[in-house]
Amino acid sequence: MRRSRRRSTCDARGxxxxxxxxxxxxxxxxxxxxxxxxxxFEAIAAAQREVVIETFILWEDKVGVQLRDVLVATASRxxxxxxxxxxxxxPDLSDAFLGSLTRAGVRVxxxxxxxRSTRWRFLNILRRMHRKIVVVDGSLAFVGGINYSADxxxxxxxxxxxxxxxxxxxxxxxxxxxxTHGELAKGLRQQRRRSWxxxxxxxxxxxxxxxxxxxxxxxxxxxDNVDHKDDIERHYREAIRSARERxxxxxxxxxxxxxxxxxxxxxxxxxxxxxxxxxxxxxxxxVKTAATTLYHHLLKAGVRVxxxxxxxxxxxVALVDREWSTVGSSNLDPLSLALNLEANVFxxxxxxxxxxxxxxxxxxQESCREIRRETLGKVRGLDLVRSYLAFHVMRxxxxxxxxxxxxxxxxxxxxxxxxxTPLASPASLEEQRP
Numbered sequence: 146m147r148r149s150r151r152r153s154t155c156d157a158r159g160x161x162x163x164x165x166x167x168x169x170x171x172x173x174x175x176x177x178x179x180x181x182x183x184x185x186f187e188a189i190a191a192a193q194r195e196v197v198i199e200t201f202i203l204w205e206d207k208v209g210v211q212l213r214d215v216l217v218a219t220a221s222r223x224x225x226x227x228x229x230x231x232x233x234x235x236p237d238l239s240d241a242f243l244g245s246l247t248r249a250g251v252r253v254x255x256x257x258x259x260x261r262s263t264r265w266r267f268l269n270i271l272r273r274m275h276r277k278i279v280v281v282d283g284s285l286a287f288v289g290g291i292n293y294s295a296d297x298x299x300x301x302x303x304x305x306x307x308x309x310x311x312x313x314x315x316x317x318x319x320x321x322x323x324x325t326h327g328e329l330a331k332g333l334r335q336q337r338r339r340s341w342x343x344x345x346x347x348x349x350x351x352x353x354x355x356x357x358x359x360x361x362x363x364x365x366x367x368x369d370n371v372d373h374k375d376d377i378e379r380h381y382r383e384a385i386r387s388a389r390e391r392x393x394x395x396x397x398x399x400x401x402x403x404x405x406x407x408x409x410x411x412x413x414x415x416x417x418x419x420x421x422x423x424x425x426x427x428x429x430x431x432v433k434t435a436a437t438t439l440y441h442h443l444l445k446a447g448v449r450v451x452x453x454x455x456x457x458x459x460x461x462v463a464l465v466d467r468e469w470s471t472v473g474s475s476n477l478d479p480l481s482l483a484l485n486l487e488a489n490v491f492x493x494x495x496x497x498x499x500x501x502x503x504x505x506x507x508x509x510q511e512s513c514r515e516i517r518r519e520t521l522g523k524v525r526g527l528d529l530v531r532s533y534l535a536f537h538v539m540r541x542x543x544x545x546x547x548x549x550x551x552x553x554x555x556x557x558x559x560x561x562x563x564x565x566t567p568l569a570s571p572a573s574l575e576e577q578r579p
Contacts, residue, residue: 170315171359172490172497174472174504175289178297181310182208186215188281195225197325199278201234201474202292205242212293213246220250227329229254229556231274234292243559253559254332272370275485277310277474283322284355286313288365288490290397290461290474297459303426306459307508309395309501311472311490314358320365324488332556361494368475368487377475377489378482382408384465384491388417393505394463395422395453398476399436405477406439413447422460422509425452444518451513461489462501470498 175181189196196219203209220226228246230238232255246253256274279287289310291297299305313321368377378401385392385408392412399421413419421443423436440450461477464470473489475481492498 166362166364166493167315167317167320168362169357169359170313170317170361170363170492170494172361172363172472172492172494173312174497174500175287175291175310175312176504177299177306177308178208178291178295179299181287181289181291181297182211182293184312185279185287186211188279188285188287189215189219192219192224192281194282195227195280196282197227197278197280197322197329199229199274199276199325199328200293201231201273201275201277202294203228203230203235203238204292204294205238206295208293208295208298209238209242213242216251217245217249220246226251227254227325228252229256229274229328229332231255232257232557233273234275247559254329255557255559257555271484273480273485275474275481276367276488278321278325278488280318280322280325284314284318286318286321287311288313288321288474288488289472290459303456306457307453307455308459309462309472309504311492313363313490315361315363316355316357317363317365317490319355324365324367332558359494361492361497363493364491366473366489366491368482368485370484370486375482377473377487378402378405378477380471380489380491381405381463381477384463384469384471385409385412388412388419388465390417390466392417392419392463392465393422393502394420394477395458395460395505395508396463396477397424397457397459397461398478398481399423400439400479401477402482406442409443409448410446413443419448420509421448421450422458422505422513423450423452424458425454425514426457440516440521441518444516444521450516451509452516453508453513455512462505464498464501464505466498468493468495468498470494470501472501 175184196216198216203212216226216228228251230253235255243253257272277287277289277291287310289308291308291310295301296304297306297308364380366376366380367373368375382405385405392409409419409421443450461475461481462470462472470492471489472492473487475485475487475489481487
């Protein structure tokens with residue numbers, strides 16, 4: 146496939162910046178909690194200097210308790226541990242749970258804490274910290290879509306999620322590490338009560354250049370609401386535009402912008418095999434309703450649509466041709482593409498591409514049904530109106546997003562002496578889009 150000259154990773158200050166693809170990396174796919182949690186917990190337990198975690202959801206269930214226990218044990222050994230959770234996604238952690246972390250020395254940072262009242266409910270769900278990142282000792286990282294909750298394990302039942310992450314080694318980890326430290330520095334600047342020496346102690350020295358661990362080229366790309374509003378979507382569009390053989394996208398919440406849909410249709414029309422793996426058993430009904438409004442539009446151009454029917458799909462992965470792949474936290478819907486804070490790794494490596502392709506092919510063959518035009522019937526009446534509105538929402542949403550409420554997000558660092566209060570009013574996490 147044709148290689149893009151557009152560049153984007155992170156600079157030394159932690160903010161996204163202009164850089165080339167970084168060579169010498171190794172990536173390994175981790176599918177679902179069964180593969181992800183043991184590997185992450187083992188890495189944290191072996192940490193010597195530092196652990197940094199960002200996650201949207203942390204539940205106080207068997208997975209959350211395992212994470213807490215390994216973080217407490219690691220911090221008790223003198224390792225610096227920083228845990229950032231989203232105040233909307235992780236609202237109901239108990240006093241005892243948070244207290245055990247902070248007393249051991251874990252710094253718990255809450256992104257946008259506060260009550261989720263009826264009046265502000267809509268505004269509070271906008272612009273969330275949706276990233277899922279782990280960095281251990283500045284030399285090992287994990288990036289993907291898996292939260293810390295039992296619903297990422299098969300024994301959770303029919304609502305268990307199908308999802309993916311990657312273990313990352315090599316020079317790209319330094320870029321991920323710099324980014325997480327930049328985000329911590331932003332939060333600390335808001336902690337006016339902290340004295341300057343505590344701030345300096347909080348931010349450890351950055352690692353030097355890391356040795357090569359493999360042959361994959363990679364970029365670490367974030368989406369924010371300031372300088373990098375469409376970076377992740379742009380990388381998708383450029384890869385699809387350059388496709389010559391195949392495009393496979395497995396994405397939980399699929400309602401992308403007009404330009405991305407146009408690239409998919411154009412790729413299919415020039416003979417590229419374009420496959421979308423979407424939710425057939427969604428965790429929220431509106432997810433499938435939104436995606437199905439696009440089915441006629443996509444199928445008519447030759448795009449093949451498969452619905453995963455075993456359980457809710459939560460993955461955010463894609464591959465193009467035999468080299469390009471991506472894994473991360475970003476869905477292809479308005480929240481991820483225009484509002485939330487997201488992070489993906491983009492990878493150029495034939496071995497990893499083949500590894501991910503094999504996993505997705507097994508998913509399609511064993512657990513998906515293909516949607517065909519003849520089974521959809523003609524679009525008429527309410528469906529026609531719905532499709533028309535969906536089309537125009539796709540075209541305009543990125544512009545509309547700038548009109549929505551915007552403010553500097555608050556990050557609260559929980560202190561050991563605090564009596565931990567609930568981060569938000571009790572509400573069922575079933576109502577959230579993870």
